[in-house]
Each structure stands twice: as structure tokens, then as C-alpha cells.
Amino acid sequence: MPGLAGLFFCLIMNSELKNIKRLIVNQSLELDCGKIIKGFPLAYETYGTLNKNKDNAILAFHALTGDQFCTNINPITKREGWWTFAVGPGKAIDTNKYFVICANVLGGCMGSYGPKEINPETNKLFGTTFPVITIRDIVRAQKYLLDSLGIEKLLSVIGGSMGGMQVLQFAALYPELSHSTIPIACSASHSAQNIALNELGRQAIMADPNWKKENSSPDKGLAVARMAAHITYLSKKGLEEKFGRKLQDKGSLKFSFDADFQIESYLRYQGATFVDRFDANSYLYITRAMDYFDLEKQYKGNLSHAFKDNKSKFCIISFSSDWLYPTIENKEIVIALNACGANVRFAEINSDKGHDSFLLNVPEFLKTIGEFINSTYNEVKK
């Protein structure tokens, strides 16, 4: 699409967001809330090399607290990327073979259009004046990135959790745009339980007196939100095995409210490190986008209609100990796909690591997605 290329230009920002590639999207995008946005930034990263035929590109969507740096060391946080186990040279999503694209979602806080950005109309931070965004908005924004890279058809769209929701939304919006579609540990409609858990996190942030105060951030509230959420990413068995009732650095209970137990100390650490890298308002906006996600409703109460005539190869994966996006919710996607005769495969992977399994070293999972992507690529090349 050479004609379109002129409509885009890529910037490497040289401010606090150095090392971040940003596409400025100059087309206007009407959000689901009705607001029209234009000239908005979309931060992204790529790994591997796009081949001559441009047929080896994989679009990975990140989950709630992820960002575009899915592997290697994240240049901003200096920590490992969120999907280092899966993406990289010789790994399941092999960057020696494939060109992996990952963008920071709209509403995110790693350089994309989000509440942490300056509102050009007021020259102030957006904060809570940022428009409420949806999974559909997030996905439609990323289509511009594909256009700017000149990619007409992806090898795969892949993602777990909220990333999986984006995968499903992508399949519904652009049925011709990917050879394979891999939603992992997700759901086509956010459940009441998950809305409740997100609301818990949001209320923790909003209860912090520093929320909405200029030049301060509700770190305590955000840390509590993260602690609560983190528990939901694990499983009871996983917690028992890793922590049990083990005490932190001491032989006996201290009869105080310090972190006596290892699990307490672990959660506190998770909360404390999270606030250094994540924006509280982004957390509000992105969890809202998840809650609003209801693909079935988008297609008038029939999820199958979202995938009608979609020729992509679907691979749905769930994990046995995931109670946040349990197998049964993943299976509803499979059922909808079978009802419209789609090319669907489904596996539940045994793991004690809970919802987080998709981010961790779970060999059966990594092997399954890796070999599936390879087999898809072999067929594309045929």
C-alpha cells in the first residue's frame, strides 16, 4: 500500500520516552465512546526481520499491564520483557524466522495515546479527562500500524488474557488479515467475576487521597490494586507450593502487622515495583476497556457471527488452573467457532501456575504454540 505510506511518519521521540518507537496516526479514528481522535501516538516495538514477501509477521497483543517490549530487556524499566519465555531467537515464537510486532495499547503508559500523555488542546496531562477506550478502539488503532509497515496479511495474531480479547476482536474486525488466530487464556465477554475484580482495583486507586492530585500519584492505591490482581493470576496450589505458610526471614511470628509470611512480602514487593512502571489512570482505563468487552453483544447476541466466513486457523488455549479465565470460558469461543464451521483447534494445558501460565515457562504450552505457528508458516509458504 504505497499510497498510504505517505500518510504516516514514524518518530523516535527524544524526550523521556527515548528508545520508544512511535507512529503518529494522522487519520481520524472514531472511538466507541463517540469521540474522534487524530494525530495520536502509538508506541510499538518489533523483533526479528520482515522478509521480502512480508509473510512472516506476527502481531502480539499485550495484557493489562504489559507493553510493547515483549522480549529482551525493556529499555525503560530495565527488566525483562513480559513474554521473554515465548518470544526470541530459537524460542516458540522464533524471531530468527518471524517478525514480531507489539504495540502499546491505547490508554497505555509506555508512549501510546493514554492518560499519561499531554492533551495538545490544554497542554496538560490527560489524566481522567482521557476518553474511555474499548478493546475495539485498541485493535482498530493497531491496524494503522500494520498499514504503516506495509503488511497486508499477518502470519498470526496472538495474545493472552486481555491480549487474547484483542486477538478475538481483531479476527472479528479483519477476518482476512491473518493466517492464524491464537487467543490464549481469555474470554469473549468479560465475566461478572472479572468485572468485580477490576472494580476492586479501581476503587483502591480512587480511594487513595493522592489520586487526581497534581504532581502526585496514588501509589498506595495502585499497589493494592496490583496486589489484589496478582493473587488472581496465581492458583491455590501454586501458592501452596511456592509459599505455603513459610515465614519471611524469621523463625517465629512477630505478633505485628509486618509481613510475617513470605506471601505477604511477595505481594508487597509486587505492588511496590508495579507503581514504578505503571500509571494509575492507565490502570483505570485499561481495566474499563476489559470490562466493556463483550464480543457476543457486538454481534447481536450470537458470538458465531463474529467469526462467520473467517478462514483463519484458530488455536484456542486455556490452562487447567486458570480460574480468572477458566477453560469453560475459552471453550465458549471454541463452541461459537464450531457452530460456524471455522477451522478451530483447542487445547487445555495442564499447569499449576494459574492464569499467569501463559507468561511463564510452561513447556507444553510453548511447544504447542511454537509448532502450530511453524506448521501455519509451512502451509503459507507452500
Add this chain to the structure above:
Amino acid sequence: MKKEFEAISKIIENNKRVLDVGCGDGTLMEYLKEKQKNDVRGLEPQKKLVQKCIAKGLPVIEGDAEKELIQFPKKSFDYVVLSQTLQAFFNPEEVLEQLLRIGKQTIVSIPNFGYWKVRLHLLFKGTMPVTKNLPNEWYNTPNLHMCTIQDFVNFCDKKKIKIDKSMCLTNEKISEITKRNMKYKNIFSQLGIFLIE
């Protein structure tokens, strides 16, 4: 590929939609997809085998036929295949009803409990038969509802299921079952293969 699968694949016309129920490691599916350009789907309860199929690129979903068949629309496949599994279900009658609902035609194969070695085993040894085709002991066999070729034909008669084709495997050779040779085939065949609707 084993003789049984050869016979099944010969029944299936090219470029048709096929659901393989209990597809195992996907051997038959792969053949149908590659050689006959069939649009194949599989259903398999064993995780390891499902993952193997997905790795090969085959569209297989993990699940138990007794629970999962209900999700497939009526007549959504040209053929539904069930190879040597009918006897292992808790409720084979209901599974068969589902297969007939989903498929325009259904191919069912059954290990023949009327095979002479099975009969002699029980007659002379007085213990539950263990043969090449039925390798398990009574206490660990997955087979809950064994039947003979004659049983299956009687069942189809009773249920008004139309048998379009009946074949059997006798000493590694596939042959037709007719009304005339029925009694003979019920003794000398290890396996019955039926195309029904």
C-alpha cells in the same frame, strides 16, 4: 497407515468436510487432508494427542465426544468418522444419535466380539478374551459395551438406521459384508466398518 484407515479413506470422497471423533494422533486426518483435500476436523480427549495434532497443524479440539458433539450443528459434516471407540462410551446409543445428527453420513468401525478367537477364548479358557484387537484385561479395559458385527447390524435395523455400506477386516484384508456371508464374516472378521445414515 493401517488397513482400517485405508478402507475408511476409500469411502470418503475428495473435497468433503470430515469430522474424526477420537482422532488420536491425527494419522487418518492428515491423510484425508493431504491426499484427498478433505476439510478435516478432529475431536480427541487425550491432551498429549491433541497437542501432537495441533503441532502438525491439524484442527483438533480437546474434548470428550459424550459431552462435546452437541456443539456441532446439524449435518455440518459430509462424514463423521468414529474408529473403534463406540464400545468405550458410557452411552453409545446417544453418541451414535449425535453422530448421525452432525454427519450427512457416518462411518463407524467396531472391534468384532464375535471373532472366533474371542469366542474360543471364552469357551475354552473361561476367562474374558484378550486378543490382538482387544489387548486389555477385564479390569482395565476401556471397552464397556462390546458387540459383534451381527449385534451392530441388528441395532441399526431396530433404530431404522440405514446401512449404506458394510465391510469387514479379515486377516488384514478388507471385504464386503453381504446378507449371504454375514454369519461367516461375524466369525472370521476382527473388525466391522459401516457407512450409515
